Amino acid sequence: MGIRELVLRVLIFALVLNSVSYLVLRGVFDTGVDIIPIRKSSGTKAIYLIGGCQSRTERPFRFMLDGVPEDTAIYLVEYRNSGFNIEKAATDVLEHIWLEGHNGVTFVAISLGYQLAAACKADGDKLIALNPCIGKVSLLPDIQRATKILPVAYLGLIILGWMSLLPVVKTNGKPYYSLQLLLDQFKVCSNDKNLALYEFSPDVLVMSRDDNVIDNDALIDHLNNSTLIYWVDTIHFGFVDNGMLYREAVVDNL
Numbered sequence: 001m002g003i004r005e006l007v008l009r010v011l012i013f014a015l016v017l018n019s020v021s022y023l024v025l026r027g028v029f030d031t032g033v034d035i036i037p038i039r040k041s042s043g044t045k046a047i048y049l050i051g052g053c054q055s056r057t058e059r060p061f062r063f064m065l066d067g068v069p070e071d072t073a074i075y076l077v078e079y080r081n082s083g084f085n086i087e088k089a090a091t092d093v094l095e096h097i098w099l100e101g102h103n104g105v106t107f108v109a110i111s112l113g114y115q116l117a118a119a120c121k122a123d124g125d126k127l128i129a130l131n132p133c134i135g136k137v138s139l140l141p142d143i144q145r146a147t148k149i150l151p152v153a154y155l156g157l158i159i160l161g162w163m164s165l166l167p168v169v170k171t172n173g174k175p176y177y178s179l180q181l182l183l184d185q186f187k188v189c190s191n192d193k194n195l196a197l198y199e200f201s202p203d204v205l206v207m208s209r210d211d212n213v214i215d216n217d218a219l220i221d222h223l224n225n226s227t228l229i230y231w232v233d234t235i236h237f238g239f240v241d242n243g244m245l246y247r248e249a250v251v252d253n254l
Helices: 003-028 059-065 086-100 113-120 141-165 179-189 193-197 216-222 243-251
Strands: 033-039 046-050 073-079 106-110 126-130 167-171 173-178 204-208 228-232
Touching (some): 003 141, 033 086, 046 086, 046 113, 059 106, 059 243, 106 113, 113 193, 167 179, 173 179, 204 216
Parallel strands (some): 046 073, 046 106, 106 126, 126 204, 204 228
Antiparallel strands (some): 033 073, 167 173
């Protein structure tokens, strides 16, 4: 056996081992969320900030932080690069609320984050939804068609193996996103599982007139309550630096 053939066999073996071990051990990773305190409080009131895809810092929420009442704790629900499982994430949030002794919680959720907030919302809580993604039904037609490539993309993750967990996707500064986390979030966006479990009934709904991701008509068609609706003249939250346009709708309802 020549050196070139030996190197090729070793390389193939390493690639196969990388993919197989990733598949076998993938389930041991925690695909919930971390709860990061932005401001603590001795009171029982709290706000949980839940971003959308490619949001792992408090930066998207800075437009509203100085408008939060002083007696209210603020927490960021931060996604993990090991992936995203909405059931595990909801358990993490609910456990945190219970351990901290909060009640009458307010969730401020952007896009995909709405689905996690809906899974956590209890009676007496408030949910402020900014350009919410409630599932595939709420995506614009072109975006819905694009989700068909997800199975192929997941095959790519298997080929990459453990490399799919590396923080290689740049977001708004640091930290970076992994391909695994990104595709897990896209998967949640591209099905209607959570819409079937939790009716679409935010307390405050903010929609962009020129949203380039979400179908506003679909959101209105699926509303199950008489929510307070705001319209802003912009595109989907975070595609440009448009957070301040949402300030009034959020701060006035905290």
